[in-house]
Amino acid sequence: DTAVSQTPKYLVTQMGNDKSIKCEQNLGHDTMYWYKQDSKKFLKIMFSYNNKELIINETVPNRFSPKSPDKAHLNLHINSLELGDSAVYFCASSLSGPAGELFFGEGSRLTVL
């Protein structure tokens, strides 16, 4: 009974393609996040939604578009994929309120060829 689940776990695709990653949490949390982890393990926040409202939008190319249809789901769509987009993308959730504990999914490993 996974708390934060992401699909797919692995994505291999060609440059220029469009891809989506889906995330669902069953913890009843109000806040969800997308983080990107590069090959050096550096974990950087991309977006955060609180009760379906976008509250953090870091300096991310507008090829990346998050969507939160409800509090339990947060999806990430990436257009026109580039080699530099290759990374592991983690979804996370936390209870409402800042500085809360993050619960991470297992990650979606994207490889752009």
Added chain:
Amino acid sequence: QKEVEQDPGPLSVPEGAIVSLNCTYSNSAFQYFMWYRQYSRKGPELLMYTYSSGNKEDGRFTAQVDKSSKYISLFIRDSQPSDSATYLCAMTDSSYKLIFGSGTRLLVRP
């Protein structure tokens, strides 16, 4: 300069050793400090959470925060092979934006 600096390692120690992991930071507004553990091919999981300066102990793990030096530490006593993982420090002010260090890879040899 990154907001949070962490030595990437790898750090290799024999089983039973005391391990010391450290991070420095530049933003004096940070007041919540965390350590996450990440096993290979898994998501990070929270290990320790500290507010402001001071020490916090949980079993074999002790977290220390020195805000005057902008320096945080995680100590692991009696290290076990199962502690082999990447340890990420993380911190924030009162916002939703958690800033992570780049992680230190730890290997505990049996």
